Amino acid sequence: MSNNNSFESNLFESFKKGDQAAFTHFYEKYFKRITAFCIQFIYDKDEAENLAQEALLYLWQNKQSLDSVNGIQSFLYTYAKSKCLNTIRHNKVKDRFKNDLLNIKERELNIEILNSISFDTLELTELERIIQESINDLPPKTREVFIKKRIENKKNAEIAEEMQVTLKAVEAHMTKALKILKTKLSDYLFLIFILICNN
């Protein structure tokens, strides 16, 4: 971990001086993550990728304003969050349901969720570690299903076909993954909430 950190710190210095190769490293590290984040609010892969691209471009243009490598993540997610909020508020999210009340309700909920997430540098680093650990702790099959779902945005049917298991099994793995993550992470999110309120 510390090796990795000093490696990234060195890259960060080059990045600040305008080294494109260093930027590429951060681009590759964060592109999918930001996309995965956005897609859960705007439900369109292309649009989510556009936002991720924009966030990374914005990072490149504002590299001077960053103090440390830990700031990158916070910078990108804060940008992505505000872009998602804008997209929702300007009604640019495509309707997902026939019943318009559901579309409106979903947007309201998403706005509330986005507003409640803070991307302070310190908490993020710690949170990232905990999330990583939680995912690592999932049973192997469950983790595989979860990752295919989250990272590759696959449909349950596709995952079932790839892993040669039944659709029911995929659903069961997904339920299990979310249950475990919910328990582990919501405790932590609550903790962040307290931290923020005390500040």
Place this chain on the structure above:
Amino acid sequence: MISEILTKYLSNEATEQEIQTLFEWIDASEENKKEFIAAKKSCVMTSLSDLNSISETSVIQLKTRNKVFKYLKFAAVFLVLLGLGKLAFNYNQKANYSKEIVLELADGRSEFITKNNQTKIVNNKGDLIARKFPNQITYFGKVHDQEVVYNTLKVPYGKKFKLQLSDGTVVSLNSGTTLKYPEQFGLNTKRNVYLTGEAFFEVAKDKTHPFIVHANHIQVEVLGTKFNVSAYPENPTVNSTLIEGSIKLAEAENKSNTVLIVPNQMATWQNNSKKITTKFVDTSIYSAWTKGDIAFKDTPFSTIAKIIERTYDVKIINENSDLARQSFTGSIKISESSVENILELLKRDTPFNYAVKENTITITNIP
């Protein structure tokens, strides 16, 4: 009930009806809403983690080998003994395609590659372009781009063959495979070859002339590397497994649909969905055939049957539904095992009867 719908919602699989129920539940109390927000937040926050690195490392775990593997491992020993009593299938009666390896030359002439004709191949100018051995042809030389002409080599079921192309690339061809390739590569062109079936490539390094394997709707592009491509026409997929170097797969009609794979990864093209997926694999399983082995890992019987058909040039009809659902793990030396040996082994795990008539094997339930 609600937690089930919530999971479906978070994994984007809920129906509109279910979402309506969920939203009504959320509206019912402040508590419910809090719970929903916490759940979605946890889910969203997982995008912070490095899912990529997880999927590349820890997910790939070798499954514990099942009991069949043990049998097959021991089998290697006793197969040698049983192999002596090898069943001779009647190869001659089936004549719907050539039983010999056929080489089609650029001018349309065809010739058989048989045991006894070690010869030279000359082009129409009388230049020596290749030497032919019983199990291999070696090409050499380069030509001007406009003079590139193609040869086609057809390997029937039950046979294997090796080619050394004029750039030094070695291609092992599995049973039931056709490869079309330039007799001599052009001086300035890409190195294009066309594959149906399965081949293992050891591509000679040449950065200025990318080597491209065309198979089905896929192009596999390489600079210098070792990899296996399996593109049998009866399969709805093309698999490419990489041993060394790096290769790029792209859909022929849509070049933006592309993936880059690293050693120990397998890329799979699906004809139906037109998608290319990748996963990490034990590559030794996919290149085992080049060493005269058949290897399976959690391989369904239908796939194994197809491999046996190609390797031994037999036909298998399976009427046993238990066997059809079964998967097997293990490896077999082809030279030391007959089809019967293999079937006897599989029988130990999943009992069945079989009958051999000429070169057709019919598998049935135990009465």
